[in-house]
Amino acid sequence: MVENKETPTPSAAASGITKVQELIYELKIKQVMTSPVLTVTPETRMAQLKELLRTRKISGAPVLDQGKLVGIVSIEDLIKSLLDGKADLPVSERMTGRIITVQEEESVVEAIRKFAEYGVGRLPVVDARGQLAGILTGSDITRGLLNAIGLHHHEDEIQRYRASHIFEDIQSEDTSLILRYRIKACDFDCGGEASSKIRRALKRLGANPQVIRRVGIATYEAEMNIIIHTTHGGEIQTEIQPHRVQIIATDQGPGIEDVRRALEPGYSTAPEWIRELGFGAGMGLVNIGKCSDEMKLGSTPGVGTRLEIVIFLQSNNSQSAQTQGDPVAEKKAEGGER
């Protein structure tokens, strides 16, 4: 249940709970247990145990007989013997011999299961050889999870910072990040996915929200054009550079018969059934023109179409949509002339 999406989650609290569930499976017991562990011998007197528990502020201790784990004695055992008036007993008389343990390489979920199943207050942790390696209580688990969540948040922030500075960190004459998406014809279910991913990428890179919006709209319209009008689909390539984003949408047919007319607001060659889906308003290319700083459309009927869009990233370079001149249209004369 890994959350890699950059989409806003309903609330920060909800994603916090998911992280904890993930961590319970991911964290190993050895990462959260208390170690080294304070131990007693079978001969230790209850009075000594009392002092140990009091001064070290712990609730129980494993009992080791010459290094071998033979039992566990807890504060409950101590209280019972004090109530009986028997402070001088050796712990061996009151310890629990049936010891439930966990392995240090197991995940925390195993410990949680054992706590639930056996109702014990603490679990001695053993290593692969069966030697005592540490001890685990409920509060150790809680503390370990809280630490891990704290670390995760820190890492998320570092990642976000790094992504937005990627162009500064990577040194070259001219760095660009190219994203390519294959668009299938008539694939309405996936319509908008490429533009959604491009928006997400730009968010990660720390782009200005206005730029993200314009790139999103332009790419979405280009993507829907490929889905609606092409026979075999096409490709959208987005090249992100520090100062600009260039989007190239290409396809292999059927091509645009009249490019000038295609750029007119309201003109659409989409079939009727497209309108039932909410498209075919004839505004796609117009919207792209409004969102972009530069636009070039070329097409050869029977061969394919190429749409190039440029959006500048620095606000002093980018012109607002309306003040930009009409998009330039080129017609490749290869197949025929009108």
Next chain:
Amino acid sequence: MKLGEIIKIVEGLLITENADLNTEIHCACGADLMSDVLTHTRTGALLLTGLTNPQAVRTAEVADIAAIVFVRGKKPPPETVSLAREKGIPLVAAPYTMFELCGRLYRAGMLSCDL
């Protein structure tokens, strides 16, 4: 105008759970053709539409639309609802026609998106 107020004015039913009813929405746009929506909506707008397919949600995401009201009591199909949940866009179904709902909101002071 808050989303909660809008839902009252349109007498609508909230379809997606966990919507923030305190979301401030500044302007509204009524359209059934998605490219019309993309032509002139501002960020954080309300979309009123009769189009219930998932593309309405895709368009809303791209145009930074704050919430969608489906007119004429249309209930969106499961694909649309799950996409809206994923993208965090509240969906409302309201029983009246586009004209009536736009009129009600306009009368209540909702601004138009191209102003």
